[in-house]
Amino acid sequence: MLIDFFFMLKEAKIPVSIKEFLLLLEALEKEVIGPSLDDFYYLARLTLVKDEAHFDKFDRAFGMYFKGIAAAFDENAAIPLDWLLKRATKDLSAAERALIEKFGYDKLAERLKQLLKEQKERHEGGSKWIGTGGTSPFGNSGVNPEGIRIGGEGGNRSAVKIWETRTYRDYDTAREIGTRNIKVALRRLRKFARQGAHDELALDATIRATANNAGYLDIKMQPERRNNIKILMLLDVGGTMDEHIQRIEELFSAAKSEFKNMEFYYFHNCVYDYLWRNNQRKHAERFATWDVLRKYAPDTKLIFVGDATMSPYEILQAGAAIDYHNEEAGAEWLQRFTSMFPSYIWLNPEPENIWEYRQSIAIIRQQMDNRMYPLTLEGLERGMRTLSK
Numbered sequence: 418m419l420i421d422f423f424f425m426l427k428e429a430k431i432p433v434s435i436k437e438f439l440l441l442l443e444a445l446e447k448e449v450i451g452p453s454l455d456d457f458y459y460l461a462r463l464t465l466v467k468d469e470a471h472f473d474k475f476d477r478a479f480g481m482y483f484k485g486i487a488a489a490f491d492e493n494a495a496i497p498l499d500w501l502l503k504r505a506t507k508d509l510s511a512a513e514r515a516l517i518e519k520f521g522y523d524k525l526a527e528r529l530k531q532l533l534k535e536q537k538e539r540h541e542g543g544s545k546w547i548g549t550g551g552t553s554p555f556g557n558s559g560v561n562p563e564g565i566r567i568g569g570e571g572g573n574r575s576a577v578k579i580w581e582t583r584t585y586r587d588y589d590t591a592r593e594i595g596t597r598n599i600k601v602a603l604r605r606l607r608k609f610a611r612q613g614a615h616d617e618l619a620l621d622a623t624i625r626a627t628a629n630n631a632g633y634l635d636i637k638m639q640p641e642r643r644n645n646i647k648i649l650m651l652l653d654v655g656g657t658m659d660e661h662i663q664r665i666e667e668l669f670s671a672a673k674s675e676f677k678n679m680e681f682y683y684f685h686n687c688v689y690d691y692l693w694r695n696n697q698r699k700h701a702e703r704f705a706t707w708d709v710l711r712k713y714a715p716d717t718k719l720i721f722v723g724d725a726t727m728s729p730y731e732i733l734q735a736g737a738a739i740d741y742h743n744e745e746a747g748a749e750w751l752q753r754f755t756s757m758f759p760s761y762i763w764l765n766p767e768p769e770n771i772w773e774y775r776q777s778i779a780i781i782r783q784q785m786d787n788r789m790y791p792l793t794l795e796g797l798e799r800g801m802r803t804l805s806k
Contacts, residue, residue: 425478432471619637647679648678649719653683668764669681688747715758719762720800723763732784755785761788761804788800
């Protein structure tokens with residue numbers, strides 16, 4: 418039985434090995450868990466899955482193999498799929514909804530076990546059996562303040578348990594990034610060098626010196642290793658970027674934590690003749706873009722962050738900036754930045770599959786020599802590889 422489960426995990430592209438599978442069998446033989454499907458789920462995930470990025474794939478494969486919660490009951494108690502097809506949607510008033518009885522979690526589980534044994538046919542629009550379109554707490558496409566959804570799609574958000582529910586959702590390299598995950602991806606760019614005073618123990622050198630000194634301790638010190646990567650981050654702010662505030666804040670927070678030599682400035686839509694560092698005082702405290710270009714060394718890593726969504730005129734034509742009259746086109750400033758800092762990328766929070774449908778994104782990508790990457794874990798890692806070359 419479990420051999421087929423092992424092969425299903427392999428088919429799901431989860432890198433499980435024979436050694437891990439044998440470890441699972443050994444744990445079962447020693448009865449480290451009780452006769453519970455939930456306990457087996459956690460044991461199998463612990464022994465077979467070594468990377469949390471594969472948790473979602475494991476949940477899918479596990480649910481497919483063990484047929485969801487039906488496996489916890491009689492093997493002959495499966496509910497046919499055609500019984501659970503949506504036929505009608507119950508539409509109740511607030512007063513009618515208030516009259517529907519709540520069983521409570523424990524009673525729901527017991528009642529479901531009983532119905533799985535007793536039910537012999539399909540039901541629709543009722544209040545008792547497992548079915549669709551009614552007020553029963555079991556089934557789907559109906560209305561109940563507290564039930565177990567079986568099949569179908571959610572809508573009322575009132576289920577306390579869901580058939581084949583997945584503990585983890587979309588925990589993969591294409592998921593939206595969080596601060597912890599982005600820190601891991603950004604570390605690809607770190608480059609350590611020893612600089613400054615001797616303030617760290619040189620363990621290997623101390624061992625060698627002590628051995629050469631007939632066993633008498635000879636302590637050797639060395640400069641602390643520091644990350645000497647220099648980052649210049651230019652962030653688009655306002656307008657359509659308001660939809661991405663949370664992810665940009667996570668990126669900014671993680672980058673400030675990982676890179677001690679990081680400077681940042683804001684722009685809107687495209688870079689022009691000035692930038693700013695405080696959005697509340699953008700008109701009073703401006704930094705000339707020419708000064709920013711001259712301030713940083715050419716080996717600085719340049720990271721643009723923006724959705725590149727604007728009128729194409731804002732990039733290609735002087736005076737077309739959305740909020741003021743710019744003397745030179747944004748494309749000219751982009752070219753100056755990419756010429757001054759050869760190591761550069763553009764991170765775009767918009768989904769990559771829509772880029773081809775927006776003219777302004779195509780123009781920015783061309784200006785960036787196709788060094789535009791989506792703001793996902795996979796995209797961020799690609800970008801860090803580009804910057805590290």
